[in-house]
Amino acid sequence: MKSRQWPVFQRLAGSLANSGVTPNAISVASIFFAVVAGGCLAATNQYETSYVRRSFWLLSAIMIQFRLIANLMDGMVAIEGGKKSSVGDLYNEVPDRLSDPAILIGAGFAWGSCPILGLTAALVAVFVAYVRAVGASVGVGQVFLGPFAKQQRMALMTLVCVVSAVLPLQWQPIHESTGIGICGLALSVIVFGGGVTAVRRLNQIARLMRERQTGSI
Numbered sequence: 001m002k003s004r005q006w007p008v009f010q011r012l013a014g015s016l017a018n019s020g021v022t023p024n025a026i027s028v029a030s031i032f033f034a035v036v037a038g039g040c041l042a043a044t045n046q047y048e049t050s051y052v053r054r055s056f057w058l059l060s061a062i063m064i065q066f067r068l069i070a071n072l073m074d075g076m077v078a079i080e081g082g083k084k085s086s087v088g089d090l091y092n093e094v095p096d097r098l099s100d101p102a103i104l105i106g107a108g109f110a111w112g113s114c115p116i117l118g119l120t121a122a123l124v125a126v127f128v129a130y131v132r133a134v135g136a137s138v139g140v141g142q143v144f145l146g147p148f149a150k151q152q153r154m155a156l157m158t159l160v161c162v163v164s165a166v167l168p169l170q171w172q173p174i175h176e177s178t179g180i181g182i183c184g185l186a187l188s189v190i191v192f193g194g195g196v197t198a199v200r201r202l203n204q205i206a207r208l209m210r211e212r213q214t215g216s217i
Contacts, residue, residue, distance in 0.1 A: 003072060010080075013073055017081025023074040027091040030070035034099030037063035038106025041183075044164070045111040053111065054165045060106075061161035064154050067099055071150075093133075096150065100125040103157060104187065111164075112174055112181020121187045124194035125153060131201045140208035143201045148193030160186045 003009060016026065040060035044053050074092065078084045085091070101122035108118015128149070135143040146152060160183050164172060174181040 004076060009069075009072060009076065012069075013076035013080060016073055017077045017083060021077070022085070023078035023081075023083050023088060024085055024091040026070050026074040026077060027095045030067045030074070031095045031098050031102070033063045033067040033070060034102040036060075037067065038102040038104075041103070041106035041161075042109035045109055045113075050169070057161045057165035061158045061165070064103060064158050064161070067103070068151070068154055071096065093129075097126055097129060100129075100150065100153070103154070104190070107157060107160075107183055107187055110183045112172065112179070113183040113187060114178070114180060117180075117184050117187040117191065121153075121190045121194070124191050124198070125150075128194050128198050128201070131198050131205070135201070135205045135208070138205065138209060140205055140212065143204045143208075145200045145204055146197055147200075148190060148197045152193070153190050156186050156190060 037060045040056040040063065043056045044060075047053050047056070078088055104122040104125060105115075105118045107113055108115040108121070132142050132144060135141055164182055172182055178184075
């Protein structure tokens with residue numbers, strides 16, 4: 001990832017490595033950030049006061065970014081800081097499988113959204129990650145094809161939060177019969193994009209398996 005080369009993240013990783021914080025603890029912290037983000041998203045539908053709702057949108061955007069930074073830092077501290085753990089792969093994968101649903105399910109209960117969309121997006125996100133892991137399990141390596149991997153999903157949700165926080169309410173249309181607005185539309189994009197991503201990854205895995213069988217790789 002290009003962000004690994006950013007000086008600010010390299011300095012942060014160095015500070016964490018020297019502080020005694022373990023990569024596994026950073027991975028667990030990412031779950032906390034995700035749960036807070038999901039809770040803030042759901043809270044946007046519980047308050048009518050504009051500034052309170054906007055505050056929850058902004059806090060959610062910040063927590064999503066903290067989650068992504070934690071995902072980046074655990075690997076950097078483990079590898080570049082020389083703190084790899086025998087169970088590090090578990091801590092690298094399992095928190096992500098909890099964090100994605102926490103955020104997306106929370107988004108399903110947000111203002112202008114729908115719980116079914118949130119649940120569906122969460123299932124799709126987990127399935128996309130599962131397909132990536134299938135590549136490794138069948139011996140052709142993990143497949144990271146997009147267009148909607150974790151980074152893209154979280155980038156879209158962050159954008160939704162920021163836009164919802166800063167745009168006037170009259171610029172945030174809500175479909176009258178369904179109650180779907182910007183957040184619900186974004187979840188629909190994640191569901192569709194995740195489906196495309198899963199199909200692309202499965203096709204790539206199948207191609208690599210066929211090439212291996214014929215001796216092309």
